[in-house]
Amino acid sequence: MNDSSLVKPHTRQRVLEAVKSLGYIPNKTAQVFKTGRSRILGLVISTQHISELVYNAGFQARFKALTVKTHNEGYNILIISSTDANCDSYFEVIKNQVADGFIILSPSANESLTSLLEEAGIPYVFNMKYSTNPEDIYYVSSDDIEGGYMAAKYLLDLNHTDIRFIVGVVKGSLMPFNVDRLNGFKRALNEYSIEFKEEMIVGIPGQMEESYNLIHQLFQSHWPTALMISNETTTVAALNYFHDHGIRVPQDVSLIGFGPSEFFRNLRPNLTNVSYDITWSSDKLVDLLLQRIEGKMVTPEWPKKPELIIRDSTMRNFRP
Amino acid sequence: MNDSSLVKPHTRQRVLEAVKSLGYIPNKTAQVFKTGRSRILGLVISTQHISELVYNAGFQARFKALTVKTHNEGYNILIISSTDANCDSYFEVIKNQVADGFIILSPSANESLTSLLEEAGIPYVFNMKYSTNPEDIYYVSSDDIEGGYMAAKYLLDLNHTDIRFIVGVVKGSLMPFNVDRLNGFKRALNEYSIEFKEEMIVGIPGQMEESYNLIHQLFQSHWPTALMISNETTTVAALNYFHDHGIRVPQDVSLIGFGPSEFFRNLRPNLTNVSYDITWSSDKLVDLLLQRIEGKMVTPEWPKKPELIIRDSTMRNFRP
DNA sequence: CTGTTAGCGCGTTCAT
DNA sequence: ATGAACGCGCTAACAG
Numbered sequence: 001m002n003d004s005s006l007v008k009p010h011t012r013q014r015v016l017e018a019v020k021s022l023g024y025i026p027n028k029t030a031q032v033f034k035t036g037r038s039r040i041l042g043l044v045i046s047t048q049h050i051s052e053l054v055y056n057a058g059f060q061a062r063f064k065a066l067t068v069k070t071h072n073e074g075y076n077i078l079i080i081s082s083t084d085a086n087c088d089s090y091f092e093v094i095k096n097q098v099a100d101g102f103i104i105l106s107p108s109a110n111e112s113l114t115s116l117l118e119e120a121g122i123p124y125v126f127n128m129k130y131s132t133n134p135e136d137i138y139y140v141s142s143d144d145i146e147g148g149y150m151a152a153k154y155l156l157d158l159n160h161t162d163i164r165f166i167v168g169v170v171k172g173s174l175m176p177f178n179v180d181r182l183n184g185f186k187r188a189l190n191e192y193s194i195e196f197k198e199e200m201i202v203g204i205p206g207q208m209e210e211s212y213n214l215i216h217q218l219f220q221s222h223w224p225t226a227l228m229i230s231n232e233t234t235t236v237a238a239l240n241y242f243h244d245h246g247i248r249v250p251q252d253v254s255l256i257g258f259g260p261s262e263f264f265r266n267l268r269p270n271l272t273n274v275s276y277d278i279t280w281s282s283d284k285l286v287d288l289l290l291q292r293i294e295g296k297m298v299t300p301e302w303p304k305k306p307e308l309i310i311r312d313s314t315m316r317n318f319r320p
Numbered sequence: 321m322n323d324s325s326l327v328k329p330h331t332r333q334r335v336l337e338a339v340k341s342l343g344y345i346p347n348k349t350a351q352v353f354k355t356g357r358s359r360i361l362g363l364v365i366s367t368q369h370i371s372e373l374v375y376n377a378g379f380q381a382r383f384k385a386l387t388v389k390t391h392n393e394g395y396n397i398l399i400i401s402s403t404d405a406n407c408d409s410y411f412e413v414i415k416n417q418v419a420d421g422f423i424i425l426s427p428s429a430n431e432s433l434t435s436l437l438e439e440a441g442i443p444y445v446f447n448m449k450y451s452t453n454p455e456d457i458y459y460v461s462s463d464d465i466e467g468g469y470m471a472a473k474y475l476l477d478l479n480h481t482d483i484r485f486i487v488g489v490v491k492g493s494l495m496p497f498n499v500d501r502l503n504g505f506k507r508a509l510n511e512y513s514i515e516f517k518e519e520m521i522v523g524i525p526g527q528m529e530e531s532y533n534l535i536h537q538l539f540q541s542h543w544p545t546a547l548m549i550s551n552e553t554t555t556v557a558a559l560n561y562f563h564d565h566g567i568r569v570p571q572d573v574s575l576i577g578f579g580p581s582e583f584f585r586n587l588r589p590n591l592t593n594v595s596y597d598i599t600w601s602s603d604k605l606v607d608l609l610l611q612r613i614e615g616k617m618v619t620p621e622w623p624k625k626p627e628l629i630i631r632d633s634t635m636r637n638f639r640p
Numbered sequence: 641c642t643g644t645t646a647g648c649g650c651g652t653t654c655a656t
Numbered sequence: 657a658t659g660a661a662c663g664c665g666c667t668a669a670c671a672g
Contacts (some may be wrong), residue, residue, distance in 0.1 A: 026649085031649085033648090
């Protein structure tokens, strides 16, 4: 049944016939037990993350890319949702799953989780760098510093100086990739000798309603000439707010989004955006995990630079 | 370790200490093998379906609802993607997975798949009715006839008679739920003594680009006063087309969507839509499957009626 | 309450 | 080229 080359075609034929007539189905569980390989990869996500799925185009794109790649490699994905954002609880959940390895989409991974996984000998990868320890190499990051830089530089070139950078905030602190984007933003300001002010950064929770309200508050108190928005849901909320209040994009305010280009192309107006190659990074992530699991060779690569897609939501600033 | 009530607290304490000091982790695979229960539910999806994930709000909502419900019941979801649309291949994929049961999101299930699963004793449920055999009871449907009816009736009450019903077409044929919606549509026409014409039905593939182009063709040849659109992607494509060509909603054309209310609330204009309770039906679906797996009692219920959410994309027709 | 043991269904090895 | 036997790590049943 397992295509062994030691079996005569005739014998195989007879076996297969018996299988068919008896309706025999091999016990997959016993196979997994015996071989120690389930060909399942665990995808660890917080339940909160799943709840924000609608309109979170970045997650959708990553989910799709991971599923397709995993399928092509002969694996399946097990969705492992953890209610608790506490990272130690992640380990409890992870070790209780049947999987050959784990992809951890964690906004808040930490070093104790890493060491627990390492000690237990469980193969894992993270979708972003979360620690400063140079020995932590099991992640595929994107070049977020460059992303923040290129968006800001483009706006500065268009004569915008009154910019607001809207970033998602989880439990009062910035996600690591947002810290990077922010640093890129600051670097661009610095190059153009524009002083960075704290008020340029606007922290916003990722949900639609709250985003809408906070955009409202922002524009009540001060109307910037340009906006960079670090997550898709808030970008949609902002567009809706502008639509509802007759604020024209880009005439009254320029707007740059971050995320999958396809998503922004289907908005109106078409949005200028910083686009990351999520398919690429997802593929690399799975390759990295399979390397740990099956010793598959992987050529290490630098994070791919994001791309600035210029469309219809940005224009030159003429305000003083 | 398994919280047996037969063990003295003191002994348990000692065991737990040993576990900790040795770093012992139970072999989940062996547990699954021995007990025959993995607490995994397989979610069977075609790869094409996954590819259309972005903007497919109905799928996102169902995925989220299923994941949350499953998690609450102490199970995890295994994503099983099948490349082939051929249903016999589904069985091959399904029987090769470690799972206690399967949720099949198939647009094209058939009766041979059912009988294969039945014979093999594999617990399964479908997310929609796909056959006319009254013995096939393992599905949770929604009341799509009513959905089509209430949308059409609402438009007819608003004096619209020149209506187009845009429905997704897969491989040249309508999905079963679209057949139902269409029948509801016809029933409403009949009640108002409006003659049904074939041209009222416009078949469209679900993707964004094609939808956009077909909407364009439709409006080039004939401009109806109202549109009912059976899938979300096409709805977004239509809104984008109207935006790009200065067609006002609802002044120039009324529009009714089908799908999760939340999705349509975040569009501009806010869309009148027929809303199904996907959380409810997903919960019921998981309950039904768990009933088959663990003999859990389930009270059978009628499909829940959809709700017509009236918002800003529909108005009275004044054209003759 | 605690310690011992059979056996789940495979893949693998070894003898024929 | 084929058949027989072993054992993976755990749970459950049973003896003590």
